[in-house]
Amino acid sequence: MFRTALRNVLAHKARLLMTVLAVMLGVAFVSGTLVFTSTLSDATQKSSQKGFDGVDVAVQPHRPDTAGAAPGKAPGLSQALLDRAGKVPGAAGATGTVDGFTAIADKKGRQAGNGTSARGRNYYPGADGKDARFPMTSGTAPKGPHEIALDSGTAEKTGYKVGDTVRLSVDGPVREAKISGIFTTDDGAVSTGGSLALFDTATAQKLFAAPGEFSEIDVKAAPGTSQDALKAAVDKVLPDTARSVTGKKMADDQAEMIAKSMDSMKTGLLVFAGIALFVGIFIIANTFTMLVAQRTKELALMRAVGASRRQVTRSVLIEAFVVGLVAAVTGLLAGIGIGAGLRALTGALGTVPEGPLVVAPSTVVVSLLVGTVVTVLAAWLPGRRAAKIPPVAAMNSVHAAATTKSLVVRNAIGAVLAGAGIACVLGATAMGTDGKGLMGLGAGLLMIGVFVLTPLLSRPLIAAAAPVLRAFGISGKLARQNAVRNPRRTAATASALMIGLTLVTGLTVIAGSVQKAVDKMATDALKADYVVSMATMGPLSPDVAKTLAADPKVTAASPVRSAAARIGGQSESLTGVDGRTIGELTDLEFAAGSLDGLGAPKTNRAVVDRDTAKEHGWQVGSSFETAFEDGKKGRLTVSGVFEGNELLRGILLDTSVLTPHQQHPTDAQVLVKAKDGASEAAKDALTETLGKNPAISIKDKKDVSESIAQAINLLLNMLYGLLAMAVVVAVLGVVNTLAMSVFERSQEIGMLRAIGLDRTGIKRMVRLESLVIALFGGVLGIGLGVFFGWAAGELIGDSMSTYELVLPWGRLGIFLALAAVVGMLAALWPARRAAKLNMLAAIKAE
Numbered sequence: 001m002f003r004t005a006l007r008n009v010l011a012h013k014a015r016l017l018m019t020v021l022a023v024m025l026g027v028a029f030v031s032g033t034l035v036f037t038s039t040l041s042d043a044t045q046k047s048s049q050k051g052f053d054g055v056d057v058a059v060q061p062h063r064p065d066t067a068g069a070a071p072g073k074a075p076g077l078s079q080a081l082l083d084r085a086g087k088v089p090g091a092a093g094a095t096g097t098v099d100g101f102t103a104i105a106d107k108k109g110r111q112a113g114n115g116t117s118a119r120g121r122n123y124y125p126g127a128d129g130k131d132a133r134f135p136m137t138s139g140t141a142p143k144g145p146h147e148i149a150l151d152s153g154t155a156e157k158t159g160y161k162v163g164d165t166v167r168l169s170v171d172g173p174v175r176e177a178k179i180s181g182i183f184t185t186d187d188g189a190v191s192t193g194g195s196l197a198l199f200d201t202a203t204a205q206k207l208f209a210a211p212g213e214f215s216e217i218d219v220k221a222a223p224g225t226s227q228d229a230l231k232a233a234v235d236k237v238l239p240d241t242a243r244s245v246t247g248k249k250m251a252d253d254q255a256e257m258i259a260k261s262m263d264s265m266k267t268g269l270l271v272f273a274g275i276a277l278f279v280g281i282f283i284i285a286n287t288f289t290m291l292v293a294q295r296t297k298e299l300a301l302m303r304a305v306g307a308s309r310r311q312v313t314r315s316v317l318i319e320a321f322v323v324g325l326v327a328a329v330t331g332l333l334a335g336i337g338i339g340a341g342l343r344a345l346t347g348a349l350g351t352v353p354e355g356p357l358v359v360a361p362s363t364v365v366v367s368l369l370v371g372t373v374v375t376v377l378a379a380w381l382p383g384r385r386a387a388k389i390p391p392v393a394a395m396n397s398v399h400a401a402a403t404t405k406s407l408v409v410r411n412a413i414g415a416v417l418a419g420a421g422i423a424c425v426l427g428a429t430a431m432g433t434d435g436k437g438l439m440g441l442g443a444g445l446l447m448i449g450v451f452v453l454t455p456l457l458s459r460p461l462i463a464a465a466a467p468v469l470r471a472f473g474i475s476g477k478l479a480r481q482n483a484v485r486n487p488r489r490t491a492a493t494a495s496a497l498m499i500g501l502t503l504v505t506g507l508t509v510i511a512g513s514v515q516k517a518v519d520k521m522a523t524d525a526l527k528a529d530y531v532v533s534m535a536t537m538g539p540l541s542p543d544v545a546k547t548l549a550a551d552p553k554v555t556a557a558s559p560v561r562s563a564a565a566r567i568g569g570q571s572e573s574l575t576g577v578d579g580r581t582i583g584e585l586t587d588l589e590f591a592a593g594s595l596d597g598l599g600a601p602k603t604n605r606a607v608v609d610r611d612t613a614k615e616h617g618w619q620v621g622s623s624f625e626t627a628f629e630d631g632k633k634g635r636l637t638v639s640g641v642f643e644g645n646e647l648l649r650g651i652l653l654d655t656s657v658l659t660p661h662q663q664h665p666t667d668a669q670v671l672v673k674a675k676d677g678a679s680e681a682a683k684d685a686l687t688e689t690l691g692k693n694p695a696i697s698i699k700d701k702k703d704v705s706e707s708i709a710q711a712i713n714l715l716l717n718m719l720y721g722l723l724a725m726a727v728v729v730a731v732l733g734v735v736n737t738l739a740m741s742v743f744e745r746s747q748e749i750g751m752l753r754a755i756g757l758d759r760t761g762i763k764r765m766v767r768l769e770s771l772v773i774a775l776f777g778g779v780l781g782i783g784l785g786v787f788f789g790w791a792a793g794e795l796i797g798d799s800m801s802t803y804e805l806v807l808p809w810g811r812l813g814i815f816l817a818l819a820a821v822v823g824m825l826a827a828l829w830p831a832r833r834a835a836k837l838n839m840l841a842a843i844k845a846e
Contacts, residue, residue, distance in 0.1 A: 019284050019736070022729045023327035023371050024334060026277035031335025031367040033269040035359055036342045041262040043355025045255045052254070054133065055247040056221035057231045059085055062243040071564040071571060071627055075241055076213025085217055088233040090225035095124050095131075097216045100208035101538045102197045103695035104150070105167040106158040111535065111694040113154060117194025118536075119187075120170060122204035123149060134198060138162050139181030142200050149181040149198040151190050167694075168197065170207045171666065172534065172541035174691035191354070210663070272723065275503065277374050279496045279729045284378035288320060309387035316383030320375045328371025332364060407455070414452030421446025425787075429794035436795065443788055447502070450784060454491030454498075459484050461776055472768060475761045478752075479768035482741065483776075493737040494777030496730035497822065501778055501815055504723055505785020506792065508815075511712045512808045513793050518646070518708045520802040525645040528556075528585040528671035529678040530686060531704060535697045539666035542659075544690065545578075551689050553675050553682065556581040559667040560648070563658055566627040568616070574626070574651050576658035579605075585671040586648060593620040593640030599654045606636040606653040609644030628661035645801060727822065730777075734826035738770055742834040749834055750843040759835035766831035767824060774823025778816050786812075 061077060079096070086094030102120030106112040123131050123141045131141070134149070139162035142149050148168070150160060160166060164179050183198065190196050205211055221230045227246040234244045302312060340357050424442025428435030450457075462483050469476030483490055532548065534540050545559040558578035565574045579599025588595070591610055598605050608618060618624065623637045636653060644650070659665050674682040678700040686698050699707065742749065749762060757765075790805055797803040 019288075019323055019375070020327040020330070022280040022284065022732050022736075023277075023324060023375055024331040025729055025732075026273060026280050026374070027328050027331025027367050027371040028334035028338060029273035030270065030277070030370055031332045031363055032338030032342070033266060033273055033335075034363040034366065035336055035339025035357065037262045037266040037269070038358040038360050038363065039339060039343050039355060040346070041258055042358045044258050044262075046355060052247045052251040054220065055218045055250065056225075056227045057219040057234050057244050057246055058250060059217040059219065059234065059238065059242050059244050061215065062241060071566040071629060071631075076209045076215060077217050077242060079212055079214075081237070081239070081242065082214060082217050084237045085219050085234050088219075088230070088237060090222050090230045090233050092220045092222040093126065094220070095126075095133075095218045096122070096201065096214035097124070097218060098122050098201070098204045098209045098214050100170060101534075101536060101695075102195075102207075103169045103535075104154060104158070104195050104197055105169075105694045107160075109167075109692055109694060112158050113193070113195030117189040119189060119194060120148075120168075120197045120199060120204065120207065122201040123198040124201055134183040134185055136181045136183050139179070142177075142180045142198055142203075144200060145203045145206075146177050147180040147200070148177045149183050150179050151187075151196040152182050152184050153190055154195040155179075155182050167691075169693050169695035170541075171539055172544040172690070172693065172696060173547075174693050275499065275723070277370065279499055279733070281374060281378045284320070284375055285382060285492060288316065288379040288382040312387040313380075313383040316379055317376055320379030320383075321372055324372035324375025325368070327375065328368045331371055332367040335367060410452060411456050414449050414456070416449070417445050418449025418453060421449050425791045429791050432798040433795055439791060439795065443791075447499070447784070450498075450780065451491070451495045454495055454780070455487035457780070458487045458490050458494070458776060461779065462490075462772055465772055465775070469768060469772070472764060473761075474757065475764040476768055478765045479772060482745075482765070482769045483772045489737060489741075490773055490776070493733050494773050494780065496733040497727070497774060497777035497819060498781040498784070500723055500727045500730055501781025501819065502784040502788065504720065505782045505812065505815060506788040507716060507719055507785075508808055508811050509786055509789025509806070510792050510796070511716050512811075513789070513803060513806045514796065514800070515705075515709050515712055516806045517800050517803040519705045520804075521646045524802065525587055525647050526585075526671075526701060526704075527587050527673070529674045529682070529700060530672040531669050531699050532672055532686070532690075533669040533697050533699075535695055537668075540669065540696075542665050542667060544696070545667060545670045547689060548670055548672055548686070551686070553685050553689075554672055555675050556584040556673040558582045558585050558671050559655060560669050560671065561655055561658065561665060561667045563629045563662055563665075565629065565651075567624060572626070572651065574628075574653060574658055575648065576655040577648075577652055579654035579656075581673075582652075582671075585673055588642040588645075588648065590640050590642045593638070595640060597639060598652070599656070601656070604634060604636050604653070604657055605639040606651050607640035607642055608638055608651050609642055609649045611644060612650055613638070613641045628658075630661045630663065632661055643801065731822050731826050734770055734774060734823065735829060737773070738766060738827055738830035739833065741769075742766065742830050742837075746837060747843055749837055750839040750841070753837070753839040754843065762835045763831040766834050767827040770827035770830070771820055771823040774819045774826070775816070778819025781819075782812055782815055 059077060059081070061075065076098075077096070082094050082096045085091065099119055099121040101118060103118050104112045111118065123134060125131055125141065129141075130136075136149070137152055139149070148166070150166070155161065160179055162179055162182060165176055166179060168175050168177060181198075185196060187194075187196055199207065202211070205213055209215055219230060219234055221227060227248055231244050231246050238244060302315075303309075336357075336359055339359075343357060421442045421444070424438050424445060426442075428439035428442060431438065462480060466480055469480050472479075532540075532544065540559075542559065542561075545557055548554050549557040558581045559576065561576035563574050563576065565572045577598075579595065579597075582598070583595045588607075590607075593607065595607060597603060598607060613619065616624065618638050618641075620638055620641060623635050625633055625635050627633050634657075636651075636657075655665075672686065674686070676682055683698055683700065687693075690696055690698075752762065753759075786807065793803060793805050
């Protein structure tokens, strides 16, 4: 039986090619994902660990998590604590560190460096006057507030050299500084495309913390002292507002964090690989079903000469194992190539540190197992079905039709699964955001149920195309009959395309609806002409709001400032706004009360959104005690309850009440209303007012909407690219099915040619059959995708008040057209093959 299985594999190489390709693509996706994420994780971990090489124990700020503690940030670390930590037994010295965001403008005024990876840090000289972390390659260390040192990578990219003057921004206002030196660094952020500027310690403390304070103290161990022993010694001199951690623990935590972030990426990519493999299962099952059907007489003869059912099934599974193994090995090699290509691409873009290609043993094992197991499982049912055919019946008929009983059982099971799936999805929509798990279960059950019911659905849906197919004469009529002749095969072929289009359509519906909700939020809730923020969405200096408010071209401006608080023992967030102008800049819908008096002097008034009011049982006139960021307590009175939106929600109060309790007040954004409204000229004027700052973003309503749309479209395009793998596999399935169908109908095609149907008619018949099958799968996929998009939107609507369902009819039409294109392309080779059949040879073929 083993030799027979191998002979069958070698005898049907061309027929199994599509199956090999389908499995290979899925395995290549899996192995490529594993190779790329392993390589990326290894390189990032090694790069980040370099930063801990000189750190044996790190002292960090810490605020006890108790009800009596102030809710704000822990105070910085003092110079006195640094001196004490550097003198404990076993310490060889200590270094104080303070850092934060620093955008460097290149010579064209654009930001150098990669977004949030643009950092600034202090240069902390040791006894020799040098900081060992940052060796200077030219120039000297920075001295005074008007000097910086720049990393060599950024200097090379921008063309800056020692003595040049650069423009930079830390929290909004533009500053100028002279480059005193160029240095090298092992900092992982720099190696991934970021930039690093060094200030003298006093300047860095003023910019990023407070005079005399550090954000971290790194203690170096003396020779012979372990990190744990040094930590124990350091702990004895630490106050309650600081804690220590060993360098090894920090490196391990960093590695774990990187591994977790890689896991989420890996999981996302593997989901799409799984989809491609799932689609491939239909092709494999189809292929082996047809191969087994074509060898029915051969298998019957084997049964007649003594082969048992188990042996027949085993021979099919051995054949599948060989095919799966070949496909898995090929896919593994292709995946390693994909991983190497992605690594080279990200390396060229400068977004990841350098590192070798990592092919873990687990990657090899998983890839080989996935390829072989998926193929064997998909071939098990056709093999079992073949073994059940009685030898006499099989020798009398090449094709054994499915019994009425089996179809009834299948349809009953499909109806139960589909009904349960719809019930779960509808139940999840009623539960709101708590129904995510039930929604996932329902979606899975409904997809399986529709797949099981596809043979039943194929007849009425394909019959609906009959009026159109009649226009193509006898070719159209034959195409329709061929499409429904074997409903199970048609169903399996269409289902492969259906899965891909379901996901694409569902994601598109959700994305379009979210975009519409964002547009509505920007239009309805925002009356301001511009939203000003840091390009990285980092903290914005209050000076920006003051500068804009003083501009004669600005009629109203308000900062949006957040601060931690504690109310009733629970952590809360307060939002500070300019109570005098916020009404001109936003359009809040009030259920009770109003914004009136929010900015009145010496009044501790607050307005709260409906959800917050409901949670605490507040109404207009209610007062509550809050512990501010500095630990001091005060009472606030509710003067209004409004409907929260994506722009403003929670507890709003005037900045005059909030700011005195903040040691370092910063804004998230500033809302601005221009004198002459939004225009390019007004935007240019604001840009000029803020010093042409590369770190600041000035967006009008259209820009806000477009930035969200750009992010959504980027995500969608990535998902489309990933799902394209499933569509490619589905195309292979259509090609495979049609090729097998042409082979099975050789005699029939020969007879059609003999009675007058020309080669053009034969080609048209096969192409129309393919088109009908593809459109059948497309209609099912788009229908399910719209349903899932609607259901998911019901969950999103609970947290986004402006959400409403939007059906992108244009894109849905494109998807259906693409399904038709898939059908036409997939039919090219089978149609050409059918037209080339020799009619006499085909008629004589068995």
